[in-house]
Amino acid sequence: MSKPTETERCIESLIAVFQKFAGNDGNRSKLSKTEFLKFMNTELAAFTKHQRDPGVLDRMMKKLDLNADGQLDFQEFLNLIGGIAVACHESFLAQK
Amino acid sequence: MSKPTETERCIESLIAVFQKFAGNDGNRSKLSKTEFLKFMNTELAAFTKHQRDPGVLDRMMKKLDLNADGQLDFQEFLNLIGGIAVACHESFLAQK
Numbered sequence: 357m358s359k360p361t362e363t364e365r366c367i368e369s370l371i372a373v374f375q376k377f378a379g380n381d382g383n384r385s386k387l388s389k390t391e392f393l394k395f396m397n398t399e400l401a402a403f404t405k406h407q408r409d410p411g412v413l414d415r416m417m418k419k420l421d422l423n424a425d426g427q428l429d430f431q432e433f434l435n436l437i438g439g440i441a442v443a444c445h446e447s448f449l450a451q452k
Numbered sequence: 453m454s455k456p457t458e459t460e461r462c463i464e465s466l467i468a469v470f471q472k473f474a475g476n477d478g479n480r481s482k483l484s485k486t487e488f489l490k491f492m493n494t495e496l497a498a499f500t501k502h503q504r505d506p507g508v509l510d511r512m513m514k515k516l517d518l519n520a521d522g523q524l525d526f527q528e529f530l531n532l533i534g535g536i537a538v539a540c541h542e543s544f545l546a547q548k
Binding site for chain 1: 527
């Protein structure tokens with residue numbers, strides 16, 4: 357195997373991070389509410405620690421949970437990552 | 453600044469890779485067809501080199517280009533990455 361490219365490494369990492377958190381309880385291919393909160397407070401703590409409104413994570417979970425099953429599947433998780441990436445990218449473009 | 457988490461690193465990498473390829477010609481916040489092909493043949497060469505049908509990248513570009521402006525913006529690019537990640541994740545779950 358040749359060395360993975362940056363894009364391949366990212367895809368692998370996103371799968372690994374999702375599986376790590378989704379594997380904590382219950383369905384191993386979905387993030388429960390508890391697993392989602394753990395993920396947010398660990399992997400995206402720089403974002404969550406600036407939120408003064410304690411309801412913000414609850415509302416994010418509800419918005420991301422498109423099929424309203426109370427859990428996030430991998431596609432719903434990727435929508436979260438994509439949303440943050442788009443916001444970062446736009447803020448970068450606005451600074452230029 | 454503390455060390456970025458794996459998720460933060462991925463978000464930064466995806467933005468950096470997009471900007472690197474989108475910056476080659478014309479609009480620096482969009483991937484032209486040429487830039488898309490360059491990206492696919494460089495960053496996702498492991499995928500493209502197994503495609504025997506030369507029309508597959510043309511069809512991917514058309515499918516990803518939701519607003520049909522002949523270019524891919526960052527959200528459209530993320531849909532590509534997400535699609536590949538979901539396919540990899542499902543193939544991983546199926547192997548278990």
